[in-house]
Amino acid sequence: MSQHTAETQENDKKYEVPIDVQRILETNYEIPTFSDDEAGDEADDLTLDVVQKPVIAPRPESAQTVLSDTLVNNATIEDYLKNTLSQLNLVKTLNQFQSEYLEMSRNQSGQRKLQQMNQSNSQLLAENMQLKFQVDQLTLQNEKIVNAAVKAKEQFMKLRQQRDFHRTKHRQVVQEKQVLVNDLRRLREHCQLYQPLIMELNTRYDKLLRQKQLTDIARDKAQNELKKIQMNQPVAEQQEAPKQTTKPKAIQQIAPTSHFKNSYVNPFTGDCELINQTIKYQISGATVKAHDAAISSIAFHRSLQVCTTASADGSFKVFTNFNAPSPNQLMVRGQPHSSYVTGAKFNTNNNFQSILASCAGDGTVKLFNISNQTEVCALKTLPSVQAWGLDWHCEGRVLAVANSDKSVRLYDLNMNQVLQEFDQGEDSQPQSFSSLRGATRAVTNVQFQPYGNLLQVSGADGITRVYDPRANTVISQIKLNNACKACFDISGQYIAAGDLDGNLIMQDMRTSKALFKLQVDTGINCLSFGNKQNGLLIGTKKGMFCSVDGILKQILRTESFQCESCDYNTVSGGFAVGTSDGQMVFLI
Structure with a gap:
């Protein structure tokens, strides 16, 4: 009876349960079921494939393992339960457990109940661990599914944005296409409106052409009839001429033009010191960075130790010569043109040796006084016609300018009058007195014969023509295959x-026969004779060559720059070469 009463009291006792454990026990976990007919987004169907990995189930032995009575360690279980209740801060339950554990340990029945409780606790712990493992596996699987869903959502958003972008672009293209189609239709309708007018103009043109042909035929008939009448008309009797009582005047001859003289004395045709010098065609160590762009023209002064350069950067500069006492010193810099400068040369007259003429791609030709750095005047040129080169006559009065309209214009510049008008403040624009034509393409290079009246003209048509500007006739031609440049030697022969x-x-200018022909493996950009006719400097796209007595010799081979222009110094000897990178290279 007492035993039954004790059991009843034990059943009526209430123990404390942790909040987390109580929440887990009260929660009803249900796995939702999804039907196969569930629809996704109505606008866009996106299929998400989730790879499900199998959950590793615990071994069945661990779930069915029951500890035997001999293996149960009551002290260990008691310590574990006490530590657990203490960590969970269940003070009342811990006290109640200790009191009951002491009572049960006093009697045999209590020990048996204690063993049963330990056995049930072991089974609960094993089952709890199994459930915890399953919860962890489900949590990991849930996280993977959530991550995959987030990535799929991001991909879906990107695809939808791209779709919207391309849809907008497609609409724009369709609208533009429709606008173009409408414009084309309007243009066709507009052209159809002008069709009657065009047909009328064609009819009028044909009618006028027929009238012109009939007029030409009538004119030819009238001229033939007039000739027949003149031939059939009898010759009138000659009347006796009256006797002259005074001596008739001498027949007046046509006065020669004032622009050129009949003959000049060339100082380089005889035996002079400059001709007897020997050029080794060796590159001097000193080079000058003259411009930021290609040097299109380089020219030495006829009597002073200076040279001028013109560049595509829109400026010209005057330097002292490389063999002067103060070599390669910048003296003057000018930028009178609005475009790239194609040529600049000093006046060959010693009285006006400070006058420099320059031309540019904008078609302007200007005179510049380097002594006081002032612009003297601008020559009158045609609009939209580029000037590619210029040269002074040996007297320093006539200036020849090569133009892109297939012509060479000659200007008569009386420097005394020009400077006087400049001093008086008059804006004078000298006009050309003659034009040399005959080229089929643009003229890019001109040069007067040294101490002569002939003028060589070369250009893009591949033909070098030698003109006599006094009669405006061509006296010699050299035909080549491509755009060419030419030069006279210092003797002019x-x-x-x-x-x-x-x-x-x-x-040879005297016989108009070719002395020799050479072939260089690259394009020729510039030429210049040395102190002898058999010494020729050749500037090419890939270096420099020289020809001595018809033998070709390579001086420099390079890929870093091209030779754009060159000139020979008649004062002290030596060559100067302008390159495509704006440098001046000197040869001695």
Whole structure:
């Protein structure tokens, strides 16, 4: 009876349960079921494939393992329960457990109940661990599914944005296409409105052309009839001429033009010190960075130790010569043009040796006084016609300018009058007195014969023509394959011409026969004779060559720059070469 009463009291006792454990026990976990007919987004169907990995189930042995009575360690279980209740801060439950544990340990029945409780606790712990493992596995699987869903959502958003962007672009293209179609239709309708007018103009043109042909035929008939009448008309009797009592005046001859003289004395045709010098065609160590762009023209002064350069950067500069006492010193810099400068040369007259003429791609030709750094005047040129080069006559009065309209214009510049008008403040624009034509393409290079009246003209048509400007006639031609440039030697007796295909021809001006022909493996950009007719400097796209007595020799081979212009110093000897990177290279 007492035993039954004790059991009843034990059943009526209430123990404390942790909040987390109580929440887990009260929660009803339900796995939602999804039907196969569930629809996704109505606008866009996106299928998400989630790879499900199998959950590792615990071994069945661990779930069915029951500890035997001999293996149960009551002290260990008691310590574990006490530590657990103490960590969970269940003070009342801990006290109640200790009191009951002491009572049960006093009697045999209590020990048996204690063993049963320990056995049930072991089973609960094993089951609890199994459930915890399953919860962890489900949590990991849930996290993976959530991550995959987030990534799929981001991908879906990107695809939808791209779709919207391309849809907008497609609409714009369709609208633009429709606008173009409408414009094309309007243009066709507009053209159809002008069709009657065009047909009427064509009819009028044909009618006028027929009238012109009939007029020409009638004119030819009238001229033939007039000739027949003149031939059939009898010759009138000659009347006796009256006797002259005074002596008739001498027949007046046509006065020669004032622009050129009949003959000049060339100081380089005889035996002079400059001609007897020997050029080794060796590159001097000193180079000058003259411009930021290609040097399109370089020219030495006729009597002073200075040279001028013109560049595509829109400026010209005056330097002292490389062999002067103070070499390569910048003296003057000018930028009178609005475009790239194609040529600049000093006046060859000693009285006006400070006058410099320059031309540019904007078609302007100007005179500049380097002594006081002032612009003297601008020559009258045609609009939208580029000037590619210029040269002074040996007297320093006539200036020849090569133009892109297939012509060479000659200007008569009386420098005394020009300077006087400049001093008086008059804005004078000298006009050309003659034009040399005959080229089929743009003229890019001109040069007067040293101490002579002939003028060589070369350009893009591949033909070098030698003109006599006094009669405006061509006296000699050198035909090449491509755009070419030419130059006279200092004696004026020989001329050399080379083109962009590497062909070189030297000709005797007295006989108009070719002395020799050479072939260079690259395009020729510039030529210049030395102190002798058999010494020729050749500037190409890939270096420099020289020709001595018809033998070709390579001086420099390079890919870093091209030779754009060159000139020979008649004062002290030596060559100067202008390159495509704005440097001046000197040869001695």
